[in-house]
Amino acid sequence: MRAVDAVIECLKAEGVEVVFGLPGGANLPQYDAFYDAGIRHVLVRHEAGGGHAAAGYAKATGKVGVCFATSGPGATNVVTPIADAMMDSVPTVFITGQVRTDLLGTDGFQEVDVVGVTMPIVKHSFMIQHPLEIPRAIHEAFHLARTGRPGPVIVDIPTDLARADIPYEPVTDVHLPGYQPTHDGNTKQIRQAAKALASARRPVLYVGGGAINAGASDEVRELARLDNFPVTCTLMGLGAFPAPDPQWLGMLGMHGTRTANYAMDEADLIVAIGARFDDRITGKLSEFAPRAKFVHIDIDPAEISKNIPAHIPIVGDAKNIVAKLVKEYRALEGVDHARLEAWWERIRGWQEKHPLRYEDSEGTEIKPQYLVEALYEATGGDAIVTTDIGQHQMWCAQYFHFDRPRRWLQSGGLGTMGFGLPAAMGAKVGMPDETVICLAGDGSVQMNMQELATCAQDGIDIKIFISNNGYLGMVRQWQELFWEKRYSQVDMGQFPDFVKLADAYGATGFRFENKTTLVEDIKQAIATPGPVMVDVRVTREENVYPMIAPGAAARDMVG
Template identity: 80%
Template sequence: MRAVEAVMECLKAEGVEVVFGLPGGANIPTYDALYDGGIRHILVRHEAGGGHAAEGYAKATGKVGVSLGTSGPGATNLVTPIMDAMMDSVPVVFITGQVKTELLGTDGFQEADVIGITMPAVKHSIMIQHPNEIPRALHEAFHIARTGRPGPVVVDIPTDLSRVDIPYEPITDVHLPGYQTFTEGNAKQIRQAAKALAAARRPVIYGGGGIINSNAAAEFTEFCRTDRFPVTCTLMGLGAYPAPDPQWLGMLGMHGTRAANYAMDEADLICCIGARFDDRITGKLSEFAPRAKFIHVDVDPAEISKNIPAHIPIVGDAKNVLVKLIAEYRALDTEAHRLDEWWQRIDGWQKQYPIEKSFTDSEDTEIKPQRLIQAVYEATGGDAIITSDVGQHQMWTAQHYPFKAPRQWINSGGLGTMGFGLPAAMGAAIGCPDKTVVCITGDGSFQMNTQELATCAQEGIPVKVIISNNGYLGMVRQWQELFWEKRYSNVDLGRFPDFVKLAEAYGCHGVRLTDKTTLVDDLKAAIATPGPVVVDVSVTREENTYPMISPGAAARDMVG
């Protein structure tokens, strides 16, 4: 069969049911094979939209997403989704077309060194040099993308090689001697961790996106409840532990709760599972958790002690390690009331600084953006899949929408990609058609991939887009206000475009909301409307996201 027909067989063998992409000259053979290949294809309007849609699909389902692009600009348009997937450990296989082999290195039309360009941004990349390599290369790409620490893999296929007839045989084994994953965790170190937790007087359990990636939310919750451990999660880990809950401190980090950040600051032991101590968590690194010892569980050995030295390092998959850690901890004799004093201190912070009081609601009908997020929670019953873009609305959603379950919260964390929300919502809606999918976005972020409304309309993807519209690049404006003497430089977006008319032009339903007194009912009506819907919500123009750890400051010095 043709090599591109073998590509279809490989995708089906890997369980792929849908791919996201855009055809061009160099990948026309692939699209010809798709014509009757038995795999659903979503035609996006920009390759970046296809890449982010594949991410949203992967994050919502736990399966490997697939994104297709042609050579040259088609491939370079995928660089941002590739880097985004790398930063957030998302399993996506990107299949790019390439110019004919005889044109490689000649600066041919739409030629780009895709492997060189993406090398710093991928978990692995494969340049096809012989058509017979294609089946094994694709299966290796899926294996690498989904195992160990998940991540993006690029497979670059020259167009002439994709058209060649090859002797195809199904690949049933993938053996990569140079690729090692460590998933079980060291038994001795796990036992040490259990003993350290039993001896701690001020412990905190700190979870990240690795828990969700390893489908370990149930084990994580069970572990936290083996004792009265205080629990906090990163932005990417929200949903790993059900919120609200008596042991839940809220999110930690730059815009986390005071209770979570103060507890981290005063803890004597921090058990980190599936997170990486990034700068948005630690604040000033030299001032981070000065009284604590650290247990660090991560499937990626490169993350252990990268930023914070681990006293008990455990390299392993979160699910596997947690099962063993639960058993070890339950086998110990623990002092029944040793955490009482610690919880009294935490309860004091929670009562003094509840996240609900981090803003003052309006006295008239004006909609505060924080109130908008609370209203979305009420309108959805807390059961929707929520995607977001990046900025103030993202942090307000993390603060004011309590996530009950994993894979319910899909956003761009590490790279912070504006324009992520709408295409990610498309991917999530296709992967989970029985779920309500809501994209919470800002007027700045939304305009970066607005064109995917056409994809939603054409494909009948019923995403509900809620725009927190303040007419600003809000987070940049906040930083200019707080740290740059309110010198607002190029952050005023005005009131352009008319999002209701734009939605209608794309074949979607549009509605504008301005009154907080009817907000919940109006949102319920919009969410119940069939098909894709855009809800333009006018919110307070200059509202800041608090609380906040200022850049370069310690957690104990939160403001707002």
């Protein structure tokens, strides 16, 4: 069979339900194979949209997202989604066409060394040099993408090799001698961690996106319940622990709650579960959690002691390890269950004194924070939500209370503007029965707007709400706070007319400007069949607070 047909067989064997992609010269043979492959293909309008859609699909479903692109510009267009998937450990496979082998290295038409370009931002890549390598490479790519610390894998296939006739036999094993992720976690270390938790007087569970990747939410909740341990999540971890919960401190980090950040600052033991002490969490590293000892649970050994030296490192799968930790903790004798009372008293003091708050408008003006609260009310919290990057994203993290994992789909590490719309598209394809909302900024939504055409054509029913302040809002906020209000190149005016644009794309457009009817208006927009894009006019100059200023310590939060 042709190698390209073997690729299809491999995809089927891997359980692939849908592929996002765009054909071009170098992957024409592959698209010929798609013609009657019996796998759903979503024709995106730009390869970046395809890559982010694959990531959105993967984040919502936990399955591997797949994106196809042609050589040269097709391949360079997926560079951003690949970097994004790398930073957030998203299981994705990118299969790119390449110029035929006799043109390689000659600057042929649409030739780019995509394996070279993406080397620093992939988990692994395969440059196919012989057609017989193709089936194994595809299977190994899926294995690498979904196991261990998940991530993006590229398979680059020259177009002449793709047309070759090869005998295809299903590959049932993978041969990767240099790849043996640790799964189980060291039992002695886990026991030590249980003891440390049992003697801690001011513990905090600090939960990141790794807990969601590992499917460890139930175990995390069980651990927290053992002794009323306070829990905070990173931006990526939201949903790993139910937000409306008495043990919930709120998100931590730059725009986290004061309670969460103060608790980290005063903690004597921090148990990090699938979190990586990113600079948005720690603030000034040398003053981060100065009194704490650290238990660090992570599947990637390189994360342990990268930024913060761990006292008790535990390498392995979070679900597995936290379950064992619960068991070890239960087996301990003589644990003083009343020891956290003083700690909770302190925490409640912060919660009462520093709740998340904003000054709501008097009249009909819509504050951007209120937009998030209205979305939460209109959906009853029952929605998958993607966002772009900036102020609206932080407000959504603060005011939309996620009670389950895989409902909050983010570009956390890379902070990619233009992520939200295609990610919502991918999520809806993966979870067709869920309400999928993209809360976007008026700046960022324009970066992958073209996928609205894809949604309209394929009937991908996403609801886009643009928090429209006519600014690149977060940059404007930083210019206001740190650059003496010199607003340089952040005013975007009221362009384009998003309602007309929605109409032009074959979607339904609305414009909401009145706070008093907003919840009902949102309900109506969500009930409208097909893709909907809503231009919500919000207060122009509003800032995200509280905030740890860049380079400052958590205890010095402002606002």
